[in-house]
Amino acid sequence: MLKPPGRQATVSEPEFFDQGALVAVLTTQPLDRTLDYKAPEGGCLRGAFVEVPLGPRKVIGVIWGAGQGDFDRSRIRSVIRVLDVAPMRDEMKNFLTRAAEYTLTPMPAMLRLATRAPGLGDPPSMRKVYRLGQREPDRMTDARRRVLDTLIEYGGLAFTLKELAEMSGVTSSVIKGLTKQGAVDEIDSPRDMPLPHLDPERPGKELTGDQAAAADSLRTALRSDRYGTTLLRGVTGSGKTEVYLEAVAECLRMGRQALVLLPEIALTAEFLTRVDARFGARPAEWHSGVPMTERRRIWKMVGQGNAQLVVGARSALFLPFQNLGLIIVDEEHDTSYKQEDGVLYNARDMAVLRAAICGARVVLASATPSLESWANAQSGKYDMVELKARFGAAELPDMRAIDMRAEKLKAGTWISPTLRGAVQDRLAKGEQAMLFINRRGYAPVTLCRACGQQIGCDHCDARMVEHRFLKRLMCHQCGETRPLPTVCPSCGAEDRLAPVGPGVERLAEEAAALFPEARVVTLSSDLFGSARALKAEIERIAAGEADIIIGTQLVAKGHNFPYLTLVGVIDADLGLQGSDLRAAERTFQLMRQVAGRAGRAERPGTALLQTFQPEHPVIRAILAGDETGFWRAEAAEREVAGVPPYGRMAGIILSGTDVAQVFDLGNALARNDAPLRQIGAQVFGPAPAPIARVRGRHRVRLLVKAAKGAALQEALARWIAPFRLKGDLRLSVDIDPQSFL
Ligand code: ADP
Ligand code: ZN
Numbered sequence: 001m002l003k004p005p006g007r008q009a010t011v012s013e014p015e016f017f018d019q020g021a022l023v024a025v026l027t028t029q030p031l032d033r034t035l036d037y038k039a040p041e042g043g044c045l046r047g048a049f050v051e052v053p054l055g056p057r058k059v060i061g062v063i064w065g066a067g068q069g070d071f072d073r074s075r076i077r078s079v080i081r082v083l084d085v086a087p088m089r090d091e092m093k094n095f096l097t098r099a100a101e102y103t104l105t106p107m108p109a110m111l112r113l114a115t116r117a118p119g120l121g122d123p124p125s126m127r128k129v130y131r132l133g134q135r136e137p138d139r140m141t142d143a144r145r146r147v148l149d150t151l152i153e154y155g156g157l158a159f160t161l162k163e164l165a166e167m168s169g170v171t172s173s174v175i176k177g178l179t180k181q182g183a184v185d186e187i188d189s190p191r192d193m194p195l196p197h198l199d200p201e202r203p204g205k206e207l208t209g210d211q212a213a214a215a216d217s218l219r220t221a222l223r224s225d226r227y228g229t230t231l232l233r234g235v236t237g238s239g240k241t242e243v244y245l246e247a248v249a250e251c252l253r254m255g256r257q258a259l260v261l262l263p264e265i266a267l268t269a270e271f272l273t274r275v276d277a278r279f280g281a282r283p284a285e286w287h288s289g290v291p292m293t294e295r296r297r298i299w300k301m302v303g304q305g306n307a308q309l310v311v312g313a314r315s316a317l318f319l320p321f322q323n324l325g326l327i328i329v330d331e332e333h334d335t336s337y338k339q340e341d342g343v344l345y346n347a348r349d350m351a352v353l354r355a356a357i358c359g360a361r362v363v364l365a366s367a368t369p370s371l372e373s374w375a376n377a378q379s380g381k382y383d384m385v386e387l388k389a390r391f392g393a394a395e396l397p398d399m400r401a402i403d404m405r406a407e408k409l410k411a412g413t414w415i416s417p418t419l420r421g422a423v424q425d426r427l428a429k430g431e432q433a434m435l436f437i438n439r440r441g442y443a444p445v446t447l448c449r450a451c452g453q454q455i456g457c458d459h460c461d462a463r464m465v466e467h468r469f470l471k472r473l474m475c476h477q478c479g480e481t482r483p484l485p486t487v488c489p490s491c492g493a494e495d496r497l498a499p500v501g502p503g504v505e506r507l508a509e510e511a512a513a514l515f516p517e518a519r520v521v522t523l524s525s526d527l528f529g530s531a532r533a534l535k536a537e538i539e540r541i542a543a544g545e546a547d548i549i550i551g552t553q554l555v556a557k558g559h560n561f562p563y564l565t566l567v568g569v570i571d572a573d574l575g576l577q578g579s580d581l582r583a584a585e586r587t588f589q590l591m592r593q594v595a596g597r598a599g600r601a602e603r604p605g606t607a608l609l610q611t612f613q614p615e616h617p618v619i620r621a622i623l624a625g626d627e628t629g630f631w632r633a634e635a636a637e638r639e640v641a642g643v644p645p646y647g648r649m650a651g652i653i654l655s656g657t658d659v660a661q662v663f664d665l666g667n668a669l670a671r672n673d674a675p676l677r678q679i680g681a682q683v684f685g686p687a688p689a690p691i692a693r694v695r696g697r698h699r700v701r702l703l704v705k706a707a708k709g710a711a712l713q714e715a716l717a718r719w720i721a722p723f724r725l726k727g728d729l730r731l732s733v734d735i736d737p738q739s740f741l
Pocket of ligand 2: 478480
């Protein structure tokens, strides 16, 4: 069932199919095989993107190889047409096939990842696009303001009428009105305009000794023209970005394409500006926020080899690069590189796979590498390059624990007197303080004081989280929201509902009350309607227009706040409690990252960690700044337990609306585990998943553990294949699960 269809292209396959020849076409439709067609008039190349008839529809596909010939020849239809885009290269076919095998994903789903650009088949033509004009409108309205803001935000980009209207939340008549007045220009533009040229010969920053050595080693590795991975490790602010931009420059000089993956869209804006400053133009961008027409253009440019550098999210790995020489994975430890729905893949691992196939270099950059990468560097599989010092005068913050057992706090408050004093001190000096809590919303639990019930989600086994800012309760599992009730849904008591525990909004309230004179800003992903609003807020903070910043993990990532000199972590113990295999690692990374926000400029920073267990080994390692010590201890524990990276794991998630059916399937799988036993693997479960119900579907999990060298995927495929999924039952395989939810 899950075996990838089709055969791998071999050199003996013909390169070109004459008209009428039988070809196998892989489509994006959920079929478990390639389909045979006749090559169209004029013939077609192997790898060509084509349009084929499927039932009454026309669908996109790729000429995968020679037809298999097992259909009735007289009923075979012809390929409708060959699309005007570069054919898929063998290297890409190879990548998709291997990625499919690794993640146990059907090939059509892989092909969908590789063709995420609508209108690929449309012929190039002229169309009307809209960009910022010279004149001011006679009268400014909210709607007009939004249109102009959108255009300013995207710095000179042009959009179609429909895109611009959607992005600005206005009707097209508003844009037409602005066009009449010259505030917006309407121009005829060929689709698929070329991208601006990046010049690698422009001078970069003058590097320090450490940085220059690191850049040299990356350049040398690149020039070998062979696959290899380098772990670029250096504390936040040590200049990792400056160093890898030098590797990008070298790659461009060699005439090869480069790809930089970033974990957060919010980080791209700052990065694009840096690329512009370094190479004199902005690179191609690829992520969910890129407008549709722009996607199509970038996809085509990348495929023609005319995009020198792409900056994007994990899906950029599936772009049709012609000559990819370098992939940078910035913040390689970041959990958002793992795609958690649809095709379950880890972009970091897939970057290594893709590079190995096309002979490219990978650079994994991080201040706090994942244990996997650290172990690979230790074993010599990866090279390691280190930047030891922060750039300039900036120093690593001084880190200390606040022992919460010795602090006196009023009920319903979370800022200890010690932390309060430290914040006060920063305010007096005109510096910034940041208070960090990794919980969105106002309070994680809403409790009825009459009956003791907590308000839960109707569709999930999760508690509803109060979001006071939105005046709603929200389920963070399924996104369901409802107005804040005044009456307990369980017992009907009136006005007895009470928030329990802190969220970022509640902390902000406490800070505002404690420091009434301070300007308090809250950064939480759900408080901002758009990435743009968030970016503006981040810029204001960087400019010193805030005194206290309250934030969730959003703030732990890569921003530069020069006035920030104190970071207070409200609950350093939060991450230590999870049953997650990576809980300790996550806590360690997060704390180090958050602490890295403080003292990035000339002023030294301090990080204070509120904890009830200051003697916990993870907390101790964080405070001591002893990364190597932490990794060694953590590696030893995992090695003994035989878990990743010293063993292999796969999660099997079963779900369905009928709980008994889901468990029956789970039990049947567990009983019939011969293919797993043959490779010495063990299966655990079925057990209810930690969140056992999501959107009304019951979820059950099995966990498979195998030795490091075991042929896990192949055994999993054989194990699962005989099971037919009845009704609405669903099964998904998660190789190397990251989150255990
Ligand atoms: P990292 O990626 O390790 O966090 P960055 O490359 O972002 O570090 O560097 C941190 C800051 O220091 C940036 O503003 C960067 O421009 C500056 N910087 C780093 N190295 C140099 C250098 N050699 N010359 C000038 N500025 C530098
Ligand atoms: Zn829910």
